[in-house]
């Protein structure tokens with residue numbers, strides 16, 4: 001990519017990058033990825049492009065643009081390349097040690113926020129990754145006391161970095177949920193998006209997920225796909241207050257199984273909720 005090729009009109013720059021990405025990223029994502037790049041490299045937004053703002057010193061940033069396009073060609077997710085992503089209206093740091101937060105998880109968080117009626121609720125997120133769930137809840141629910149835990153030390157460091165950047169007073173613990181007690185008790189709400197993709201589903205997944213996202217965050221064994229749900233449901237039964245709520249994000253194939261498991265563990269009003277794609281995605285219930 002020769003420097004002279006890069007135009008300094010933002011409209012032409014948009015079309016230039018669009019063309020470079022054609023055939024590299026899925027067609028429906030090109031527009032949003034071009035804008036993420038324009039924002040990151042030249043701080044240009046959609047309005048700047050509409051009014052065709054001129055870009056100064058465009059050539060100086062050409063190496064940066066070249067590196068981004070090169071990484072996209074290797075199928076690296078744009079969020080890891082830029083080191084950040086948006087979740088529920090806030091910007092979070094991301095890196096390859098943690099799962100990239102998904103829109104389905106925004107729906108999970110939104111349900112927790114909408115249904116929360118307690119004053120000063122005490123809330124724990126299990127398998128926190130970037131910390132996107134507890135930090136968002138802390139910022140959206142007045143006076144909430146919020147905790148997050150993860151088995152991965154790298155995730156805890158990243159979540160703490162996000163909490164500092166967003167000035168959010170969430171406390172994080174490193175803990176293996178499958179063999180430890182919960183570090184906090186008497187909770188009003190437990191929320192979790194645990195690993196839930198079966199190993200056998202790998203063949204249906206794209207390279208940018210398989211090659212770059214942490215398998216620790218994604219996969220469970222085919223012979224025990226609900227291992228995290230069983231364990232977390234038991235912890236929840238023990239550590240939630242009466243009428244406290246448990247919220248799970250789930251594999252769309254296991255809505256009824258997770259509902260049944262929670263009912264057997266003594267949860268009432270257990271509900272399977274569909275996501276915007278009309279797939280079973282959330283199960284929630286209250287402790288009797």
Ligand SMILES: C[S@@+](CC[C@H](N)C(=O)[O-])C[C@H]1O[C@@H](n2cnc3c(N)ncnc32)[C@H](O)[C@@H]1O
Nearest residue numbers: 101127128129150151152176177193194195217
């Ligand atoms: C699907 S990711 C969810 C990340 C984040 N909460 C989100 O929604 O974007 C699952 C998380 O569970 C963590 N995890 C995996 N095994 C765990 C275990 N045994 N105990 C605690 N956390 C675990 C992973 O490190 C990962 O961050």
